[in-house]
Amino acid sequence: MPAKELQLDQAACAECGLCVAVCGYDALVLHATELEVIQSECVLCDACVIACPTEALTIE
Amino acid sequence: MPVSDRDYDVVIVGAGPAGGLAAITTARAGLRTLLVEKHAVIGEPLCCAEGISLCGLNDNIPVDRRWIDADIERCVLYSPGGRQLRLHHPDAGYVLSRRRFEQGLVDIAAAHGCDVVTNTEATGLVADDGGRFRGVRLQENGRAYIAGCAVIIAADGIESMVARWAGLDTLLPTDRLDSAAQFLFSGVPDLDPTRMEFYFDTEIAPGGYAWVFPKGEDLANVGIALAPAVAGSRKAMPMLREFMKRRFGAAAPTPLKRTVGGIPEFCGRKFMLKQNVLVTGDAARLLDSITGAGIANALWSGRLAGETAVEFLRDGRGDLSILKRYPERWMAARGRQMRYFLWARQIFLRMSNADLDAVIAATGALYNDQTVTAIDPIDVIKKALRARPSLLRLARHVVW
Numbered sequence A: 001m002p003a004k005e006l007q008l009d010q011a012a013c014a015e016c017g018l019c020v021a022v023c024g025y026d027a028l029v030l031h032a033t034e035l036e037v038i039q040s041e042c043v044l045c046d047a048c049v050i051a052c053p054t055e056a057l058t059i060e
Numbered sequence B: 001m002p003v004s005d006r007d008y009d010v011v012i013v014g015a016g017p018a019g020g021l022a023a024i025t026t027a028r029a030g031l032r033t034l035l036v037e038k039h040a041v042i043g044e045p046l047c048c049a050e051g052i053s054l055c056g057l058n059d060n061i062p063v064d065r066r067w068i069d070a071d072i073e074r075c076v077l078y079s080p081g082g083r084q085l086r087l088h089h090p091d092a093g094y095v096l097s098r099r100r101f102e103q104g105l106v107d108i109a110a111a112h113g114c115d116v117v118t119n120t121e122a123t124g125l126v127a128d129d130g131g132r133f134r135g136v137r138l139q140e141n142g143r144a145y146i147a148g149c150a151v152i153i154a155a156d157g158i159e160s161m162v163a164r165w166a167g168l169d170t171l172l173p174t175d176r177l178d179s180a181a182q183f184l185f186s187g188v189p190d191l192d193p194t195r196m197e198f199y200f201d202t203e204i205a206p207g208g209y210a211w212v213f214p215k216g217e218d219l220a221n222v223g224i225a226l227a228p229a230v231a232g233s234r235k236a237m238p239m240l241r242e243f244m245k246r247r248f249g250a251a252a253p254t255p256l257k258r259t260v261g262g263i264p265e266f267c268g269r270k271f272m273l274k275q276n277v278l279v280t281g282d283a284a285r286l287l288d289s290i291t292g293a294g295i296a297n298a299l300w301s302g303r304l305a306g307e308t309a310v311e312f313l314r315d316g317r318g319d320l321s322i323l324k325r326y327p328e329r330w331m332a333a334r335g336r337q338m339r340y341f342l343w344a345r346q347i348f349l350r351m352s353n354a355d356l357d358a359v360i361a362a363t364g365a366l367y368n369d370q371t372v373t374a375i376d377p378i379d380v381i382k383k384a385l386r387a388r389p390s391l392l393r394l395a396r397h398v399v400w
């Protein structure tokens, strides 16, 4: 089975920055028009998945 | 890379309310100021319900009527069992157009000589050997450069990276925030253009509340904020859809715009200053923990940060201790209420629907059908607690 990864649904993301504020690993960066996920930094802690208001983030 | 395209006294990152008022303050005092915004359009995308108290705006900046979408005179709080707390306050506040408001602030700053760059993202800070910051790294359409400066004001909102680059651990644990979603609607039925509605119910908005804020004509911001710590796997956007069914039934109006965002809990003064970086507004977590309001605190902290930067550069000859006046003054003005709200939030998060019914019924009996001209929120909370003293037991383990 492939390893799990943080998945971002770009269409659901409203670029609000809440996930960036809860990520303690600097694995998320919010640019002007897109959220960047830096998989190499992500420890799959789930904090951003819990906080995101739109279900744009999942760990699968 | 050039060390600096141009040097400034102050570089401000983020053109929200905090950055806009900081820029007005420093530019008006004659400091060479640069205001940097990563988005192309000031005030967009919106992450706000746009409500502000009269004094929250007027105490900080003379009001331009073009910023106002609605004048608020009434608030109604609904309990789960249908009890009401009706406040009639002729000067309660406004619903802003944040788009016009923020552009208005930036225009004033620019008229005082502030340089404004949009479409430009701050990507890092430059420090000298002594740990003092000497500039901000900027990225504009593939062009990278450094803007040199003596003071940096971080006004970059909830996602603030500037505060982190300065060395502050502004990480928000998920039990210290609200997660919010909102639609802008046209054609809202039963809308009083002067009245805000708030709905409290642990089923509708666990750990938070739902709102309907009028925006002139038949427009309204309709949203909910919930606390992920008590909401479990329930999310703000799907819960907002549920609330719309309850509020509007089958006749739900069509949404014109979607807004989502986060509301951090107040964290004390600890994220307001690091070396010569002054952190303001949401970046410093300066929000009222009960209402989730942050615009007034953003304005207030932006103005005080700007004023302190002026003192530092004019009289201080670079003495870093002058900058400590910024958090001190802000806490002197706002600290008591902010700490009280933080404490009250801990009780609120633990309240049941029966508690909400009892508190809204009791405070309703005191305020309904009366016109009040000044509301002290601390006084309202005290009265609510007196009405249901058993709530105080919920606060027994609160440490702050």
Ligand SMILES: Cc1cc2nc3c(=O)[nH]c(=O)nc-3n(C[C@H](O)[C@H](O)[C@H](O)COP(=O)(O)OP(=O)(O)OC[C@H]3O[C@@H](n4cnc5c(N)ncnc54)[C@H](O)[C@@H]3O)c2cc1C
Residues within 6 Å of the ligand: B013, B014, B015, B016, B017, B018, B019, B036, B037, B038, B039, B043, B047, B048, B049, B050, B051, B052, B120, B121, B122, B123, B155, B156, B157, B158, B159, B160, B161, B180, B181, B182, B223, B259, B260, B261, B262, B263, B280, B281, B282, B283, B287, B292, B293, B294, B295, B296, B298
């Ligand atoms: C759904 C919702 C409803 C709300 N309703 C209300 C309300 O009714 N009343 C109220 O008082 N408060 C409300 N708030 C809170 C309020 O929106 C904030 O407290 C307020 O916007 C904070 O202002 P600010 O200037 O600190 O930050 P922001 O308004 O977030 O501005 C930060 C700015 O910095 C820019 N930026 C960020 N990073 C960079 C970078 N690296 N480079 C360049 N630019 C950058 C951003 O693009 C943005 O323009 C609400 C919040 C939410 C999420």
Ligand code: SF4
Residues within 6 Å of the ligand: A012, A013, A014, A015, A016, A017, A018, A019, A020, A035, A051, A052, A053, A054, A055, A056, A057, B260
């Ligand atoms: S919290 Fe969700 S909606 Fe907000 S920026 Fe992150 S992924 Fe997008």
Ligand code: SF4
Residues within 6 Å of the ligand: A006, A022, A023, A024, A025, A026, A027, A028, A041, A042, A043, A044, A045, A046, A047, A048, A049
């Ligand atoms: S799962 Fe945790 S580490 Fe990964 S991006 Fe989300 S908050 Fe950061």
